[in-house]
Amino acid sequence: MSAVLQNLVNQPYKHGFVTDIESDVAPKGLNEDTIRLISTKKNEPQWLLEFRLKAYQQWLKMDEPKWPNVKYPKIDFQAISYYSAPKSKKKLASMDEVDPELLRTFEKLGVPMNERAKLAGVAVDVIFDSVSVVTTYKAKLAEVGIIFGSISEAVQEHPELVKQYLGSVVPVGDNYYAALNSAVFTDGSFCFIPKGVKCPMDLSTYFRINTEASGQFERTLIIAEEGASVSYLEGCTAPKFDTNQLHAAVVELVALDNADIKYSTVQNWYAGDENGIGGIYNFVTKRGLAKGVNSRISWTQVETGSAITWKYPSCILRGDNSVGEFYSVAVTNNHQQADTGTKMIHIGKNTRSTIVSKGISAGHSNNSYRGLVRIAPTAAGARNYSQCDSMLIGDQSAANTFPYIQVNNNSAKVEHEASTSKIGEEQLFYFAQRGIGAEAAVSMIINGFCKDVFQQLPMEFAVEATKLLGFKLEGSVG
Amino acid sequence: MIYQDSKTLLEVRGLRATVNGVEILKGIDLTVRSGEVHAIMGPNGSGKSTFAKVLAGHTAYEVTGGEVAFEGKSLFELKPEERARAGVFLAFQYPIEIPGVANSQFLRLAYNTMQAQRGRDELDPLEFDDFVREKMKLLEMNPDFLDRSVNEGFSGGEKKRNEILQMALLEPRLAVLDETDSGLDIDALRVVAGGVNQLANKDNAVLLVTHYQRLLNYIVPDYVHVMESGRIVKTGDKALALELENRGYDWVSVEPRAAAGAAA
Ligand SMILES: Nc1ncnc2c1ncn2[C@@H]1O[C@H](COP(=O)(O)OP(=O)(O)OP(=O)(O)O)[C@@H](O)[C@H]1O
Ligand SMILES: [Mg+2]
Numbered sequence: 001m002s003a004v005l006q007n008l009v010n011q012p013y014k015h016g017f018v019t020d021i022e023s024d025v026a027p028k029g030l031n032e033d034t035i036r037l038i039s040t041k042k043n044e045p046q047w048l049l050e051f052r053l054k055a056y057q058q059w060l061k062m063d064e065p066k067w068p069n070v071k072y073p074k075i076d077f078q079a080i081s082y083y084s085a086p087k088s089k090k091k092l093a094s095m096d097e098v099d100p101e102l103l104r105t106f107e108k109l110g111v112p113m114n115e116r117a118k119l120a121g122v123a124v125d126v127i128f129d130s131v132s133v134v135t136t137y138k139a140k141l142a143e144v145g146i147i148f149g150s151i152s153e154a155v156q157e158h159p160e161l162v163k164q165y166l167g168s169v170v171p172v173g174d175n176y177y178a179a180l181n182s183a184v185f186t187d188g189s190f191c192f193i194p195k196g197v198k199c200p201m202d203l204s205t206y207f208r209i210n211t212e213a214s215g216q217f218e219r220t221l222i223i224a225e226e227g228a229s230v231s232y233l234e235g236c237t238a239p240k241f242d243t244n245q246l247h248a249a250v251v252e253l254v255a256l257d258n259a260d261i262k263y264s265t266v267q268n269w270y271a272g273d274e275n276g277i278g279g280i281y282n283f284v285t286k287r288g289l290a291k292g293v294n295s296r297i298s299w300t301q302v303e304t305g306s307a308i309t310w311k312y313p314s315c316i317l318r319g320d321n322s323v324g325e326f327y328s329v330a331v332t333n334n335h336q337q338a339d340t341g342t343k344m345i346h347i348g349k350n351t352r353s354t355i356v357s358k359g360i361s362a363g364h365s366n367n368s369y370r371g372l373v374r375i376a377p378t379a380a381g382a383r384n385y386s387q388c389d390s391m392l393i394g395d396q397s398a399a400n401t402f403p404y405i406q407v408n409n410n411s412a413k414v415e416h417e418a419s420t421s422k423i424g425e426e427q428l429f430y431f432a433q434r435g436i437g438a439e440a441a442v443s444m445i446i447n448g449f450c451k452d453v454f455q456q457l458p459m460e461f462a463v464e465a466t467k468l469l470g471f472k473l474e475g476s477v478g
Numbered sequence: 479m480i481y482q483d484s485k486t487l488l489e490v491r492g493l494r495a496t497v498n499g500v501e502i503l504k505g506i507d508l509t510v511r512s513g514e515v516h517a518i519m520g521p522n523g524s525g526k527s528t529f530a531k532v533l534a535g536h537t538a539y540e541v542t543g544g545e546v547a548f549e550g551k552s553l554f555e556l557k558p559e560e561r562a563r564a565g566v567f568l569a570f571q572y573p574i575e576i577p578g579v580a581n582s583q584f585l586r587l588a589y590n591t592m593q594a595q596r597g598r599d600e601l602d603p604l605e606f607d608d609f610v611r612e613k614m615k616l617l618e619m620n621p622d623f624l625d626r627s628v629n630e631g632f633s634g635g636e637k638k639r640n641e642i643l644q645m646a647l648l649e650p651r652l653a654v655l656d657e658t659d660s661g662l663d664i665d666a667l668r669v670v671a672g673g674v675n676q677l678a679n680k681d682n683a684v685l686l687v688t689h690y691q692r693l694l695n696y697i698v699p700d701y702v703h704v705m706e707s708g709r710i711v712k713t714g715d716k717a718l719a720l721e722l723e724n725r726g727y728d729w730v731s732v733e734p735r736a737a738a739g740a741a742a
Contacts, residue, residue, distance in 0.1 A: 425537065426574045432558035433534050433568050434588035434644060435595065444587065448578030448627070 026083035032056065035183055038083050042152055042186075045159055051167065055182030058173035065176055068339040069368040069400060070308050072281065075246055082184045082217070141199075146230075147192040148203055151219050154190035161192055165223055169252040169289045169316070177248040177283040177310075185219035185250070193228035193259075202458050204233040218249040224259035226292065231262040233461055245270075247306075248283045257292030257319065262300070264457055266465050269305035274363075276335025279307025286313035290322035290351075298325040299342065300456045302465045307336060312370065314343035317351035317379075324353040327453040331469060332365035332397070341371035341402075346379035346412070355386040358450050361397035368400040375412040382412040390420045391449050393442065421449075443469065479680070480700050484511040487549060487652055487683050488533075494543035494708075495532045502528045504708035505544065510652065513680040517694055517719060518687045520705035521727050526687045527571050529705070530654045534568040535561050548652065563595040565651030569641035569658050571687075576628035581640070584628045585610055589647045613646050616676070618669050634661030642673045649677065654685045659693040671696030691723040704730050 026037060035056055039049040064075075141148050147158060154162050172182040193199055224230055247269070253261045263286075272279030282305075288297030299313035309332075315324030326342035344353035353373065361367040373384045390399035401418050423445055431441035446469055447454070454462045488510040495503040502525050510516055518526055532539050533546065535558035546553040553561055576584065582603075589610075590600040601609060611621050619639055629637050638658050645653055655674065659667055674697050678684055686697060694702075694716060702718040703710045704727065712718070712730045722730070 421577065424574075427576055429534075429536055429558060430570070430574050430576065431584075433562050433570075434584075434648065435559050435562040435591040436587055437557075437559045440587065444579050444583065445576065448576075448580070451578065 026081050028081045029078045030080070030082060030184065034082050038184060038186060041083065042155070044155060047163060048155060048166075051172065052183050055172035055179050056184075059176065059179035059183055062173070062176045062179055065310075068310050068370075069366065069402075070310060070337040070339050072308055072337075075281070077180075080246060083186055144197050144200065145194040146197060146199055147190065149190060151185075151188045151190040151221060154192075154221075158190075158192070161223070162190065162221065165221055165252065165254055166219075167252075169254060169287050170250050170285050175285060178250050178285040181217045181219060181248045181250040181285070185217040188219035188221075188249070190220070191222040191230065191232065193224045193230045195225040196227045197225075198228070199230040202231045202233055204235070216245065216247045216249070218247075218251075220249070220251040221254075222252070222261055222263070223254045224256065224261050224295075226257045226259060228256075229260035229262075231458060232264070233458060234263070234265045235267075235461075235464065245279075246281045246283070249285070251284070251286040251313075253288035253297055255288065255290050255292060255295035255297055255319075255322075258294045259292060260296045260298075261288060262298045263288070263313070264461055265299075265301040265303075266457075266461060266468060267301065267303045267305055267309075268468050270307075271305045271336050272307040272334065274334045276307070276364075279336070280305065282306040282309045282311060284309075284311040286311065288313070288315050288324070290315055290317045290319050290324060290348075292322070293319040293348070294321045295319045296323040296325070298323075298327075298456070300325075300327040300453065301329070301340075302450075302453070302457070302468065303328070303330040303338060303340060304468050306338075309336075309338040309340050311340045312342055314345070315353060316345045316347065317353065317382075318347045319351075320348040321350045321352075322348055323351070325456075326353075326355045326357070326371075327456040328357045329360070329450045329453045329465070329469075330358070330367055330369075331360045331362075332367045333362040334365060335363070336365040338366070339368045339370055341369045343372040344374070344384055346373075346375045346382040346384070348379060350381040350383075351379055352382070353384045355384070355388070356452050357386075357388045358453055359388070359390045359399050360393065360446060360449070361390070361399050362393035364396050366398045366400075368402060370402040370404075372404040372406070373414055374406045375409050375414065377408045379409050380411045382409065384412075384414045386414075386416045387452075388416075388418045389449070390418075391446070392420065392422045479513050479515070479678075480511075481513040481680050484513050484680070485549075486510075486547075487512050488685075489547040490544070491546075492544035493529075493532065493541070493546060495528065495539045495541050497528070497539050501542070502539070502708050503532065506705075506708070506710055508703065508710060510683045510685060512683055513678075514700045515678065515684045515686065515697060517699040517702045518685065518705055518710075519689065519702060519719065519722055524705045525708040526705055527656050528708075530568055530571075530656045530685075530687060533561075533654060534558060534566060562648075563592065565682075567645055567648055567650030567653045569638070569645060569653065569655040571656040571660070573629050573632075573637040573641055575630045575632075577630050579628050580624070581626055581628050582607070582610070582624040585624075585644065585647060588644065592648050610643075610647065613643060617643055617646065617673050618665075619643060635663060635666050638662055639666065639670060642670050646673055646677060649682075651682045652685065653677065653682070654687070656687045657689065658686075659688055659690060667693065668696065691719050694719050706731060707733065 035052050039052060170178050173179050191203060222232060253263060255261050269280040290297045297315045301313060303309055313326060317324050324344050330338045330340050332338045342355055355371055357369045359367040359369055369388045371386060375382045388401050392399060399420060403416055405414055407414055423442060428438050428441050447466060454465055457465055486509060490506055490508040493503055493506040506529060520526055541554060548564060548566060556564060586606045593600050614621055617639055629640060632640060638661060641658060658670060662670060674684060699716050702714050702716060704712040711732050
């Protein structure tokens, strides 16, 4: 690989800093007492404690999945601290009351939260470590009956809703990491859009892991009742650490008749250094249930960070005529490994799904797309279209595509297209000959490559995503 | 055209270059002064494109000897993009396709990069659109090419026109056109030659690599050079091109024809 390309893909992480806010950290280790401690700290009802304990019992009997195309040292689950909360837990009435240190952190991250929230009309539910620190626009949303806040709050204020839907899409024993999350999740977002309500603004959450060696177990639950619609944005960055950090989130979406949920993620967690030391392990279970007729679940993700990504945002298309979408850009670089994709499970009649996956691998990284399209016998007239494109930068990176297609209904139609391309020296030379440096050239090629996915992102997020890819690939060229 | 008060733009002395350890350029000498048009001819594989790409700074070629000065400054100290910004332009013999990148975006970035370099105003997408459409009109190019990916699926002749469009936008000091005439139909040849003539003035220079006299009917060279096995073996005026057209290369060859073929 040329020096130009080498420099380009070996970028230091820009968001590597630790915010100095006192944390309330649980002792390391996992057992029933840890779970009881979390539940007590959070003042939870008995049913939730039982939910956690049941998950824990199942987890004990499970093994870590071995099938993903990723390699990492064995995780010592007893060396992780399962609870950490900023000490100032009181609710804040305005942005002025927010810890200035926290605001500075957001500034460093390029998230001018206060302005952003007001100007862009985005409601931001900030998750800082595990406890929700501030929620904006809540009142305005409440006017139309939307509940948007932390899941801990929802457990206190709307226990019946949480009880009804928690674990209904991702059961406690679904997989190893989902079981772990169900046992120890500390916080996350909760969002409920009542019948017939179109959420008047995009809902947004910035996640951030802040305490070294504290596992992060977010739990998100979004429910759109009949005819409701919502667009939800999730963005992440993390400080730079040398020890790997485990992240095992669970996101559940439920769309009832004619409801529409659009979930967009831009993920930029610390990926480890250029030698593959450190970085976040991101083992996430995201699943949407298109439960009602004509409902729609749409996932858009831009994955640029983490040492290891293991993530398959999925759609269960149960309602007749329901629609599932998955638009993904996954960038890996240095020694990053990503095994990501989606599952589209067609159960209802005339269900439709679209998969557009763009994998970009640079450095020594390994980028795999793994996707399942299953057409159940009941899914007459179901249709799927999948397009999986890979782009290689340099010649030491790898891209793989693992499509699994199971069709059990003759009237279904499934189409799959795949391509692999490479940013070559000749293309970069062509740009250079027109005065355009390698950095700008790569950025332009990559943005062109990702266009179909970026188009799906809400406007402000598309800008952010373009910038993130820029961060990822920019550098001193020469 | 040869002017009395011209300045030396390009000075090549004893240039040698290798690719994958094989020597392709074996000592090239060439001086190009402002206002001049030079044609470089020569058999296939004699090193014409290699010479053009070495001037532009292609990293696949290693310079193993000699000097190249552009406006008095060594070119070897400049990265490829810096050479371009200094005013060295290469119209490629085989322009590469860049799928996914809209031609309009690419052209605007190149144009604005050059404008910034020259301390002039950059154009926003709307302004640029008007501007580039005017340029395209002169080259009788369909504006649809703005919306397509750079060179992707362009016919051979369309690619060449797109190269000349870029030249017209970037207004180089030294334009090296590598077989821009190959693959052009008769009308396109006239249009493209017109574009080149329009650009040529007493402050810049054109280096044409070509196999055919027909281009030189439109763009009249002040000097014609014949390249063979990595060297310029003969230099003359426009009459030399006509003579080559009639007699072929054998009579100028400094080595047996077979050997020249083997070197390629
Ligand atoms: N990257 C490369 N690897 C190996 N050989 C090369 C490379 N580039 C050029 N050559 C060789 O160098 C020689 C000169 O090639 P070049 O393209 O400069 O010829 P040319 O004079 O432009 O020919 P034509 O008139 O056919 O365009 C040829 O023998 C060619 O095969
Ligand atoms: Mg050639």
